[in-house]
Amino acid sequence: MRKFGLVIKRVFDITSAFLLLLVLSPLLLIVALVILVTMGRPVLFSQPRLGQHGREFKIYKFRTMSFARDKGGELLSDDARLTRIGKLLRSTTLDEIPELLNVIKGDMSAVGPRPLLVEYRDLYTPEQWRRHEMPPGMAGPVLAGGRNILTWEEKFQQDLNYVDNWSLGLDFQILIKTVKSVLLREGISAANHATMPKFTGELKSPEEED
Numbered sequence: 001m002r003k004f005g006l007v008i009k010r011v012f013d014i015t016s017a018f019l020l021l022l023v024l025s026p027l028l029l030i031v032a033l034v035i036l037v038t039m040g041r042p043v044l045f046s047q048p049r050l051g052q053h054g055r056e057f058k059i060y061k062f063r064t065m066s067f068a069r070d071k072g073g074e075l076l077s078d079d080a081r082l083t084r085i086g087k088l089l090r091s092t093t094l095d096e097i098p099e100l101l102n103v104i105k106g107d108m109s110a111v112g113p114r115p116l117l118v119e120y121r122d123l124y125t126p127e128q129w130r131r132h133e134m135p136p137g138m139a140g141p142v143l144a145g146g147r148n149i150l151t152w153e154e155k156f157q158q159d160l161n162y163v164d165n166w167s168l169g170l171d172f173q174i175l176i177k178t179v180k181s182v183l184l185r186e187g188i189s190a191a192n193h194a195t196m197p198k199f200t201g202e203l204k205s206p207e208e209e210d
Helices: 002-039 084-092 100-107 126-133 153-162 168-183
Strands: 044-050 056-062 108-112 136-137
Touching: 002 056, 002 084, 002 108, 002 168, 044 100, 056 100, 056 108, 100 136, 126 153, 136 168
Parallel strands: 108 136
Antiparallel strands: 044 056
């Protein structure tokens, strides 16, 4: 039944992603033009992430940061480079719409644990690594259950609960909760961070993630 459910999940992913891209195409064009005018090229931001079973892929998002550098040529902090348009895109989660391309390609699913940075690969415990048993998702248990106000320990626990108890019904519940979280703009940033603390294999870290 689980294998059959996963087939249905993939069919839903492809169908919903194509439909959303079609419906949202005018909005995508407007966002792309705004980014082009205010920040220049490129419009899209891509970054390597870890997918199902640890397979590496490039995630696509709308760009939210400038390339501003200090006198030494080093990029400024995330807070300094995050533009006003970028803040708006992040607060409304519009920056993540291009991930629909990842869903169509099979890199991601509509629902699943969020894909994390490749640099975290060697930091997971064997138990934490199990989050990769399911395909990563645009919506997910962490987005639905607190987003960036959660600690890393809480995020991993939610991801593992999802992996162990997955069902099509659970995906539907998470989708509804994620839509509510996005509309209410809940948990966008952790305290004193542009987005969230960086994972270092410990429960807390002062660094930031792009």
